[in-house]
Amino acid sequence: MATTLSGLVKKTAEALFHYAGGTSFLRRRFDSGVRILMYHRFRQTFRFETQCAHLKKRYHPVTLTDVAGWLRDGKPIPPRAVAVTVDDGYRDFLETAFPVLEKYQIPATVFLTTDLLDRNTWLWVDQVVHCFLASQARAVTLRITGCDQERWKLESGDQRMQAATIIKEALKKIPNEERLEVLEKLPRLLGAEIPAQPPASHAPLQWDDVRELARRGVEFGAHTRTHPILSRLSGSGQLEAEIVGSKKRIEQETGMSVEHFCYPNGTPADITPEAVEVVKASGFLTSVTGTGGVNFAGADPYALRRIAVEPDREDFTFFRHVAGYEPAGRLQRR
Numbered sequence: 001m002a003t004t005l006s007g008l009v010k011k012t013a014e015a016l017f018h019y020a021g022g023t024s025f026l027r028r029r030f031d032s033g034v035r036i037l038m039y040h041r042f043r044q045t046f047r048f049e050t051q052c053a054h055l056k057k058r059y060h061p062v063t064l065t066d067v068a069g070w071l072r073d074g075k076p077i078p079p080r081a082v083a084v085t086v087d088d089g090y091r092d093f094l095e096t097a098f099p100v101l102e103k104y105q106i107p108a109t110v111f112l113t114t115d116l117l118d119r120n121t122w123l124w125v126d127q128v129v130h131c132f133l134a135s136q137a138r139a140v141t142l143r144i145t146g147c148d149q150e151r152w153k154l155e156s157g158d159q160r161m162q163a164a165t166i167i168k169e170a171l172k173k174i175p176n177e178e179r180l181e182v183l184e185k186l187p188r189l190l191g192a193e194i195p196a197q198p199p200a201s202h203a204p205l206q207w208d209d210v211r212e213l214a215r216r217g218v219e220f221g222a223h224t225r226t227h228p229i230l231s232r233l234s235g236s237g238q239l240e241a242e243i244v245g246s247k248k249r250i251e252q253e254t255g256m257s258v259e260h261f262c263y264p265n266g267t268p269a270d271i272t273p274e275a276v277e278v279v280k281a282s283g284f285l286t287s288v289t290g291t292g293g294v295n296f297a298g299a300d301p302y303a304l305r306r307i308a309v310e311p312d313r314e315d316f317t318f319f320r321h322v323a324g325y326e327p328a329g330r331l332q333r334r
């Protein structure tokens, strides 16, 4: 009841903000800025059509290549420009998002984690959640450097989900080798198997899908090969293998130049100056982060801000966030 009531209050406040002119005020205030939207999954998309209609009516959808031309070469960009980006390369983009984007003629850039497509495997963060949810264990002991908790109760779905969430975040903060060791032993510890093939809900795009989508105007960017946290890799060799490796794989498969990069997880702690140097030296024109905000003339093309959105978000919340409202500390990570 309390949740329902607070939800209702929030909804009402958002509607009031909108009808009192808050959304259009923000939109005008950031008129000259470029918004880059960050989507991930498209499981529940019943609001996505309203979102696309709103973008088409109130903004000017552009490509990331248009944004690169504006920032790097001073080419003009329309006011209230918005670019749609989608991280990771799940197949639900093709099945549910693309038909709507195509209907509204909204371009999009999809960032591919190329080992997912090459090996038909799934993201390591999804595998962690799967292991915990599939486990029959009542508790588990797992030590991760920097994580205070060692003993995890797994007696309910909530406890298993909570453990998975904390462990996922802890794994993002440790050296890559250590993360891989934990991932290796996780199924045995939890008595849960990780299917070699991802379940349909986590299936990645196939290369044939990528070629077909590219033919129909979707831009593809690189998002590393295995989705590691770049700041936790050791040495430039690993950085190059992940960053250049993913770029080359997409270019091999599509025959098109890959000009945009997306940092996994994308918070400032996940990105080092060395990683940015490798991105620049690899011939990318832009790279996007998970730091929220609107981009203005003079912005660094290798540290572009994005606005985290979800296809099932309440209409007024979506309108407000796209307009430029950024609550403190709100970062959508993947």
Ligand SMILES: [Zn+2]
Residues within 6 Å of the ligand: 087, 088, 223, 227, 264, 265, 334
């Ligand atoms: Zn990602």
